[in-house]
Amino acid sequence: MTERTRGRPRTFDRDRAVLDAARLFWRRGYSGTSTRALTAALGLSTSSLYAAFGSKAGLFEEAVRTYAERYREIYQQAVGEKDIPTVVERVLLDSVHEFTQPSDTHPGCLISSAVMTDSTSTLDTSAYIxxxxxxxxxxxxxxxxxxxRDGQLAAGTDPAALTGLVQSVWHGLSVRSNGDTPREDLLATARLAHRMICRQLTSPPRA
Structure with a gap:
């Protein structure tokens, strides 16, 4: 983005600014990230930061929504798959790939970061997550x-229990990703969980 707006640098890059701010918020939380720290990290003056985002709270909200909504997209795309093994695979593996995006393009998974303990007047982070x-x-x-209902899973399968199992694996992968576990290790865990789930719950083909 190179739009020239009064109060912004000529080469203002909004996406980069949101990413750099997100890194600080994820690490320190909202309250622990000062406006001074943000302006230093973003290379903006205080007036330029306010011109671009309205306030520190506005920047925080944009950062949270930018990087959290991707997980909603992953689930929506996954549940559109034609069979449950692929649904589970896409939820777990696509999420791992998102958790472990290169640090120069992604701040990391916010779900288990410092941002979860904080909120602002514009966004209750815990409620949003x-x-x-x-x-x-x-x-x-x-x-x-x-x-x-369609016979893809064995009769008697408990949808709530299976959902809880997949979500428990997802959260574990999220926590481990913030602990700097390598992508390949997380993918190996996700693939093993996927195979175990499918082995137990997929019904045999109908005659």
Whole structure:
């Protein structure tokens, strides 16, 4: 982005600014990140930061939504797959790839970061993330229910329990990703979990 707006540098890059701010927020939380630290990291004056984002809170909200909404997209794309093994695979593996994006293009997974303990007057972070989790879980639960009805999963499969299992694996992968576990290790775990889930729950082909 190179739009010239009064108060901004001529080469202002909004995406880069949001990424650099996100790194600070993820590491320190909202309250622990000062406006001075933000202006230093972004290479902006205080007036330029306010001109671009309205406030520190506005920048924080944009950073959270920019990097959290990608997980909603992953779930929505996954549940559109034609069979449950692929749904589970896409939820786990695509999320790992998102968790472990290169640091020059992604701040890391916010779910288990310092940002979760903070909020602002414009965005209650905990409530926002809780809503995101509910949305993802409901999408997965609905898809699993449909799979049971369609015979893709064994009769008697508990959709709530299976959803909880997938979500538990997802959260574990998220936490480990913020602990600098290598992508290949996380992918190996995700693939093993996927195979174990499918081995136990996929019904035999119908005659």
């Amino acid at each position: 809780a809503e995101l989790h509910r949305s993802n879980e409901q999408a997965l639960f609905g898809r699993i229910e449909r799979a049971v």
